[in-house]
Amino acid sequence: MNESNPDLDHVDVTYVANLARIELSAEETEKFQKELDTVVAYIHQLNELDLDGIEPMSHPHPRENVLREDVPMEGPDRELMLANAPARVQDLIRVPQMMEDA
Template sequence: MGESQEMDIGYVANLARIELSEEEKEKFRGQFGDILKYFDRLSEVDVEGVEPTAHAFPRHNVWDQDEARPGFSAEEALANAPAQRLDQVVVPKVIEE
């Protein structure tokens, strides 16, 4: 990874789906520069041939019985929804006319 590169904040904030104000962008730009520089020490370690660790004690093939269990009613499932109608979440239109 070598020398840390400047991050394109607008691009990455869009990937993360977070709207930032201009002040936030300015503030983060400096901070990310420092943080990424700090992370650069990672480039000095030799990880050739080392297996990555995703979980400390990985478990594979965790099976469960295919049994019906009681779940939420529509009312319970929608209780926290910001907008709802006819047992459904209301969202802005996603298909262009």
């Protein structure tokens, strides 16, 4: 992908899948390539619109700084949360080694 001149007609499925942390098979990559190119070709219709000066609408009813009283509340039960972990060591969730040995 060339960031300074993005290709707006073809999705780089391999690049995007890596960003999305999905390991696709070759067949999947080919299939999604065709399907996503079709969708992207369709959504190009937004280029017909004159959108100069229009404020982007990221939310139906914008609200800012919604605060509540800073008082302790009961949180979720730790044991119930940990019970969902695929792998567990005592009160911790076990994952593969994150960092190289020093």
